[in-house]
Amino acid sequence: MINKVVNHAEEAIEGMTDGMTLMLGGFGLCGIPENCISEIVKKGITGLTCISNNAGVDDFGIGLMLHKRQVKKMIASYVGENAEFERQLLSGELEVELIPQGTLATRCLAAGYGMPAIFTPAGVGTELAEGKEVRDFGGKDYLMEMAFEADFAIVKAWKGDTAGNLIYRKTARNFNPVMAMAGKITIAEVEELVEVGELDPDQIHTPGVFVHRIFQGNSYEKRIEQRTVRSV
Amino acid sequence: MLDKNGIAKRIAKEIKDGYYVNLGIGIPTLVANYIPDNINVVLQSENGLLGMGPFPFEGEEDADLINAGKQTITMLPGSAVFDSAMSFGMIRAQKVDLTILGAMEVSEYGDIANWKIPGKLVKGMGGAMDLVASAKNIIVAMQQVNKAGESKLLPQCTLPLTGVKCIRKIVTEMAVFEVDVENGGFHLVERAPGISVEQVRNATAGRFIANNDVPEMQL
Numbered sequence: 510m511i512n513k514v515v516n517h518a519e520e521a522i523e524g525m526t527d528g529m530t531l532m533l534g535g536f537g538l539c540g541i542p543e544n545c546i547s548e549i550v551k552k553g554i555t556g557l558t559c560i561s562n563n564a565g566v567d568d569f570g571i572g573l574m575l576h577k578r579q580v581k582k583m584i585a586s587y588v589g590e591n592a593e594f595e596r597q598l599l600s601g602e603l604e605v606e607l608i609p610q611g612t613l614a615t616r617c618l619a620a621g622y623g624m625p626a627i628f629t630p631a632g633v634g635t636e637l638a639e640g641k642e643v644r645d646f647g648g649k650d651y652l653m654e655m656a657f658e659a660d661f662a663i664v665k666a667w668k669g670d671t672a673g674n675l676i677y678r679k680t681a682r683n684f685n686p687v688m689a690m691a692g693k694i695t696i697a698e699v700e701e702l703v704e705v706g707e708l709d710p711d712q713i714h715t716p717g718v719f720v721h722r723i724f725q726g727n728s729y730e731k732r733i734e735q736r737t738v739r740s741v
Numbered sequence: 742m743l744d745k746n747g748i749a750k751r752i753a754k755e756i757k758d759g760y761y762v763n764l765g766i767g768i769p770t771l772v773a774n775y776i777p778d779n780i781n782v783v784l785q786s787e788n789g790l791l792g793m794g795p796f797p798f799e800g801e802e803d804a805d806l807i808n809a810g811k812q813t814i815t816m817l818p819g820s821a822v823f824d825s826a827m828s829f830g831m832i833r834a835q836k837v838d839l840t841i842l843g844a845m846e847v848s849e850y851g852d853i854a855n856w857k858i859p860g861k862l863v864k865g866m867g868g869a870m871d872l873v874a875s876a877k878n879i880i881v882a883m884q885q886v887n888k889a890g891e892s893k894l895l896p897q898c899t900l901p902l903t904g905v906k907c908i909r910k911i912v913t914e915m916a917v918f919e920v921d922v923e924n925g926g927f928h929l930v931e932r933a934p935g936i937s938v939e940q941v942r943n944a945t946a947g948r949f950i951a952n953n954d955v956p957e958m959q960l
Binding site: 536537538539540562585586587588589595598599607608609610611612613614615617618629630631632633634635636637667678679680681682683684685686687714731732733734735736737738739741 | 826874906
């Protein structure tokens with residue numbers, strides 16, 4: 510088997526150049542590829558189009574890339590509280606395409622399943638439908654939305670093996686499995702990398718066939734965006 | 742006049758045993774506090790969870806376990822975790838029985854606007870457009886009037902739409918409405934305690950329909 514294991518994020522993002530399109534897994538700050546984001550920031554790759562549900566916060570996640578003005582265009586469903594993002598958007602430095610969350614997930618899914626487009630009712634009759642093909646199926650209108658194309662998909666999993674098989678943990682799964690299937694090159698960073706045979710095949714979420722490069726990340730911060738607790 | 746908790750309490754009465762329910766951010770989140778103990782309801786969080794439980798106790802927060810509002814939560818026995826595409830698959834295929842969400846405006850034909858105000862910074866629609874386009878049973882929880890005192894129940898929405906002809910029930914601090922999406926109209930079905938039909942009529946800008954005897958809500 511071809512060796513998929515790389516030593517660290519620097520090796521994992523080899524070949525990533527200015528102007529590329531990236532998919533980044535995660536929902537909010539949950540399940541984001543922290544190590545690869547740090548490395549992209551360090552390398553200073555610019556002009557990137559980023560497909561991700563959110564845009565991080567001011568000092569974490571994709572927010573770190575925004576701060577260094579590495580992102581040319583953001584494709585997301587919700588961009589939340591991010592002052593630097595707002596500033597760049599209002600000044601015209603950053604292009605933003607907001608799309609429904611289900612459309613975002615399913616456009617990734619389509620890419621991963623080898624299908625060129627999907628039909629979804631989300632956005633019918635709204636400004637999102639402008640310029641898009643609308644088709645009637647059984648008396649209901651659907652918008653045609655194209656599968657994404659991404660040079661790199663970067664995902665974060667809990668455990669992975671040297672063959673690239675991945676297991677996610679709790680809601681840190683989110684967009685990671687569908688993005689893992691959708692990249693021309695898919696990078697997986699995992700909290701724990703094990704040898705083949707150590708993961709139960711019945712428990713694998715992403716089969717290794719989709720993963721091109723894998724490494725065990727370090728120093729995961731796993732920051733919590735909204736810490737909510739109940740009183741005892 | 743109901744407060745936010747009162748609106749949530751009234752909406753909770755719409756939830757039936759065995760329902761899978763998606764709760765939006767804001768007043769809808771409060772509905773979870775009023776689900777009766779004697780029925781079994783599974784809460785869906787569109788970031789990929791069925792079986793959402795209450796907030797964790799201090800010290801038990803898990804960064805890998807959050808809801809769609811990015812808040813730390815817990816999982817109840819019988820929970821299931823899945824990816825974002827499957828999450829919206831179950832929404833699109835109408836496996837989720839009830840969706841409760843907030844709105845800025847609703848039209849008398851059931852159009853809804855809740856994601857964008859022109860001239861203000863837009864944060865995004867999140868899952869709202871998917872939910873309103875697909876869910877068969879949607880309840881809007883909102884205030885009857887906006888901060889400027891203008892009715893949010895309109896002949897036509899003035900803000901950019903989230904979805905069309907999709908809202909059939911609205912609960913506000915004053916009333917419960919059923920929306921006639923075919924002919925257009927807000928049909929008053931219940932009044933909040935102490936609120937008259939006239940008061941509701943005056944706070945409804947769209948076509949208002951009321952019978953002679955409109956019952957008061959039972960909370």
